[in-house]
Amino acid sequence: MTEADTTTLERDRLFTFRDEETDDELQVKIPEVIDPAYGMYVWPCAPVLAQYVWTRRKWIHGKHVVELGAGTSLPGVLAAVCGARVTLTDHSRLPRCLGNCLKSCQANGVADKVDVVGLTWGEFPPEVFQLPGFDIILASDCFYDTKEFENILATLHFLLDRSKNATCWITYQERSLIGLDCFIYFKEQERQIY
Numbered sequence: 171m172t173e174a175d176t177t178t179l180e181r182d183r184l185f186t187f188r189d190e191e192t193d194d195e196l197q198v199k200i201p202e203v204i205d206p207a208y209g210m211y212v213w214p215c216a217p218v219l220a221q222y223v224w225t226r227r228k229w230i231h232g233k234h235v236v237e238l239g240a241g242t243s244l245p246g247v248l249a250a251v252c253g254a255r256v257t258l259t260d261h262s263r264l265p266r267c268l269g270n271c272l273k274s275c276q277a278n279g280v281a282d283k284v285d286v287v288g289l290t291w292g293e294f295p296p297e298v299f300q301l302p303g304f305d306i307i308l309a310s311d312c313f314y315d316t317k318e319f320e321n322i323l324a325t326l327h328f329l330l331d332r333s334k335n336a337t338c339w340i341t342y343q344e345r346s347l348i349g350l351d352c353f354i355y356f357k358e359q360e361r362q363i364y
Contacts, residue, residue, distance in 0.1 A: 179204040182277065183212060185244060187224040196224070198251060199277045200242045201270065210270055212242050213311035215341035219245040222339060223308070227252040233305035238289070238325065239312040241267060243274040245339075246308060250280035257301070262288030292321025294328065303333040309340045 185198045198220070203210040223230060223245050231253035237246035240258040250256040258271045268286055275281040289298065291312075307329055312322050330336055 185217060185220065185248075187221065187248070189224075196248075196251060198244065198248050199274075200244050200247070201273045201277055202242060203266075203270065210241070210267065212244055213314075213343075215311040215343050216242070216244040219308060219310040219339060219341040220248045222341070223248050223252065230254045230306065234302060235306045235308060236301070236304045236329065237308040237310075238291070238322070238329075239309065240271050240286075243271045245310055246271075246284070247274050247278050247280060249306075249308070250275065250283045251278055254283075254306075256280075256284045257304070258284055258286045259289035262290045262293070264288075289325070290321075291318060291325045298328075301329075301332070304329065304336050305333070307333070307336055307338040309338065311341065311343060313340075313342050 180201065180203050183200045183202055185200065187196045187198070188194070200212055202212060230249055233249075233254050234257075235246065235249045235254045236257045236259060237243060237249075238259055240246050240260050243258050246256045246258045258275070260267045260271060268288055271286045272281065275284045275286070287297075287301070289301075307326065309322075309326070313319060326338060330338065
């Protein structure tokens with residue numbers, strides 16, 4: 171079967187964020203492709219991290235934000251809609267996934283506020299050293315494969331070293347005790363991990 175023979179199921183998911191105190195409301199549309207590739211659909215922790223971004227929308231305005239393993243980019247796109255300058259990253263050898271990041275930006279009118287960059291965890295080619303410093307590092311559902319933990323931690327450490335005052339906002343679904351232990355160890359070693 172060739173790629174042309176396969177049928178892909180695509181849909182747009184609408185996420186609504188509300189502030190009960192101020193009646194502020196915002197909707198973000200995220201295009202999904204039901205595909206075995208990890209970054210083509212919204213994972214369970216992305217709406218949780220996006221809600222955290224929403225509750226800090228006034229603080230995030232004007233900040234420089236990077237999202238690791240962005241996939242469909244819900245938290246990063248929401249940050250851009252709330253006024254942040256955003257860099258979305260995902261695996262450098264997955265052009266469809268990077269294209270889906272851009273599609274999410276276009277669907278929400280923030281393509282001009284967002285850079286989409288290929289960044290493979292644990293790899294540091296010369297262009298990675300040209301990334302600017304960041305105020306906030308977002309990572310949602312990145313700790314899903316224990317074989318990648320060391321690479322993710324190396325990437326987080328690299329970005330935090332280059333961004334001395336950065337905070338890191340991570341949402342994590344417990345899938346194994348190894349993953350939880352690894353995450354707790356990293357949190358104890360680093361600063362500003364939420």
